[in-house]
Amino acid sequence: MCRRPSFIRRFSARAAVAMWPNKQHLSGSSSTPPQRSSSASGSNVLDYGTSTSSSASDHANEIYASEKIHLPAKTLFGILALFTTIPFLIGYFSPLLVLHGLGVKQAIVHQGRIMLPPQEVVMEPEASNEERLPIPSVSEGKHVPLTLYTSKMFPSAGSATSNTVQIDRSSTTSVFQLESKVSDSNPQSQNISYQQQPVESFEIGEEEEESNDNSHDSDLHLPAGQHLLVDIKNVDSEFLNSEQRLATAMVELITESQLTLLSYHCHSLVPIGVSCAGVLLESHVAFHTWPLQGVIVMDLFTCGSGKLIPILPLIEKVFGVPAEGEDSEDPIMLWSHKLRGFREGFVPEYDPTRNPLDSDTGRFITGRHHQDNVRVPILSASTDFQTVDVYDLIDPATRNVQKFHKSLEDDGSYESLHPEHFGLNRVLLLDGVIQSTLFGDAPYHESIVHPAMITHSNPKRVAIIGGGEGATLREILKHSTVEKAVMIEIDEGVVSLSKDYLPKWQDCSSIAHHEGRDAWCFNDTRADARFVDAMAYFTDNFSPNKDDDSNEAPYDVIVMDCLDPNDKVEFAEFLYTSDTYIQSLHNALADDGILVVQVGQSPRAKQAADETGGFVNRSEMMKKLNQYGFKSIHIYDESHSGFFNPWTTLLAFKDAATRERWYRSTAEIELDLSRRILPTKEGKSSLRYFDGATMKSYQRPGKFFETIYCLQEEQPRECNDKSYVSTSSAYNPVFERHAIHKPIKSALAHSSA
Secondary structure, X not given: OOOOOHHHHHXXXXXXXXXXXXXXXXXXXXXXXXXXXXXXXXXXXXXXXXXXXXXXXXXXXXXXXXXXXXXOHHHHHHHHHHHHHHHHHHHXXXXXXXXHXXXXXXXXXXXXXXXXXXOOOEEOOOOOHHHOOOOOEOOOOOOOOOEEEEOOOOOOOOEEEEEEEEOEOOOXXXXXXXXXEEEEEEOOEEEEEEEEEOOOOOOOOOOOOOOOOOOOOHHHHOOEEEXXXXXXXXXXXXXXXXXXXXXXHHHHHHHHOOOOEEEEEEEEEOOOOEEEEEEEOOEEEEEEEEOOOOEEEEEEEEOOOOXXXXXXXXHHHHHOOEXXXXXXXXXXXXXEEEEEEOOOOOOOXXXXXXXXXXXXXXXXXXXXXOOOOEEEXXXXXXXXXXXEEEEXXXXXXXXXXXXXXXXXXXXXXXXXXXXXHOOOEEEEEEOOEEEEEOOOHHHHHHHHHHHHHHHOOOOOEEEEEEOOXXXXXXXXXXXXXXXXXXXXXXXXXXXXXXXXXOHHHHEXXXXXXXXXXXXXXXXXXXXXXXXXXXXXXXXXXXXXXXXXXXXXXXXXXXXXXOOOOOXXXXXXXXXXXXXXXXXXXXXXXXXXXXXXXXXXXXXXXXXXXXXXXXXXXXXXXXXXXXXXXXXEEEEEEEOOOOOOOOEEEEEEEOXXXXXXXXXXXXXXXXXXXXXXXXXOXXXXXXXXXXXXXXXXXXXXXXXXXXXXXXXXXXXXXXXXXOOOOOOOOOOOHHHHHHHHHOOHHHHHHHHHO
8 A cells, every 4th residue: 555645644634533523531431543444345444442542632643643544535635626616606706796786787707707798887976967977989980999908096085086987889880899897996895897899890991081090000009109298277277176077078189089088087186186097099198187276287198190289279179268257368278299109110111201290390399398389380281292381489499478478469568569579480391391480581581592693693594493482482583683583393282382371481562563573472474383393394404315395595593492401301312412413403504604502501510521421412412513514612501591500502603703793892792782672662672681791791601611621531632731722623611711811813713723
């Protein structure tokens, strides 16, 4: 017979004491402990004999020591099974009994889970129907996937009420889904419910209006999202202390925004205030209120590609409830929008240049959260070629928001009498990149047009590449010598949108009284807008392989006002580095013609040479301009263009002799401007920024242009020998900056050699 394990031996002995008590000993008689023997069948039996033990403990010790008594294995396993089954049955039926007590009659068990029929689950204190919180529902056509909801609530003396509301999907088409809810309002107890929920079927490929329906958006599963932060003050205090009204506003906001609110949880706080947090299919929404101060702060985070900024007016409408009373002020909303997470490396072929919020829009417009920031979205549209956004804003670094509000009053103050000095700045962005601003309109467009125009002795035919907002055309039409101004812009949509939202950019009313002119620049008899690809236009008409039937006349001045050279888009690279295109520009100019190109941000103090830094395209273009026959290249910058940094303009002279007019005195330039520029009806200059002194400041490049020129891998000789004059390149800022020590005509002779 095999030796039994020790724990079996101990159990058998203790069981024997319990099952055969020493009755004889208790009554004063003695007995022998049962002895183990074998029956005929070979089974073990207990044989009782007599014992002289005087106590029960001695008796037990003898039984334990003898190892003669045991239980059958079936009895042992039966006891173990009993102790296992009882807890299982308690755990299995307890939730059903609890749900039955709560009034749920149709709970069933499915695959080990307790399932409920589709119904609302609202955990809130007893309340009348008028006080019940609103229940979110599935929007028509919306697809809500499988969700598992778990929550745990802790009792707190600072919370007067605690309510949880889940989505009601009972009106949608039945497709098996599973939703679970675990809530705990007491650390010692839990209510658990699992729901079988239907969802709406969705047909991929249906044409829909743009919305935040992210049901089938692949971005929904990427580690990235959008975060909208909103603060509102001067809000009605009763509204801010009403859990029911605030929850209603939240549900309305999410529903109107085409988002999906799976559940939300609200607390009315002691002594005052409300906090709510909602779980969205797309992520979350949350807010907190200070009723006495009239303030609510909230944040809305979503995954997917649905836009959040367009819902700002809706947020202001549902949450910006004005306070009552004659002395109450209108609600004021502060907001910011940020991209969160990671896109590059996770989104296939993600291009940040095609996402406006990943460019200037996000960095300088929507991403700043400052109490003195005023940002009003005016337009967000898309043309056939690009996105177009327009904002009105106040930058607290340059404008005072209090003075802006004062300028809107009619109190006779300086601000109210001169509101133009305190107003909002209008900003145009294309594909998220700032193109023009109201405050920088005149400095930028006048600086890019008039230096070249006034340098040319008699510009009659002028071409504009780009410039869809119309301001470059406006400035060119101010020159009385101009007979034809051809604007070649691929995107007609920008011109149309600018007419409606940037009217000052296309306003020629200052010269409209002259013959053939009009208040709208594009109606000027000299204006010729052509909505075609500029690269194709010039290569077809002016390249060595041009069309035989082309009869386009050359231009005196060509102004290229389009993409920045450092824009990380393929077209920008072609625009600044294409051999065929640059050669066509040279061929398109008359013998004394001038090419003007805006070439992006000016160099900074600590910056690598263009050829190795972020302006490779700019460096490459200068080399090609020199290669294809431009005799002299000049560069200058303007600090007031409204681009947060000084902006650079390049002039390329086809004939170096033309450049002699570039170095004229301030008086000579002023005289020429008075003869050339069409005056206003009052006889004043129609220019708002440019004059002879401004032109004088452009005549020599800034120090940093010389610095990065000398940082080239093969450093030019003149960087160490200022007396040396290089004749190998049309661009030489070292020579230009130090030519003041030589007669200008002598220096020009060296340049043209």
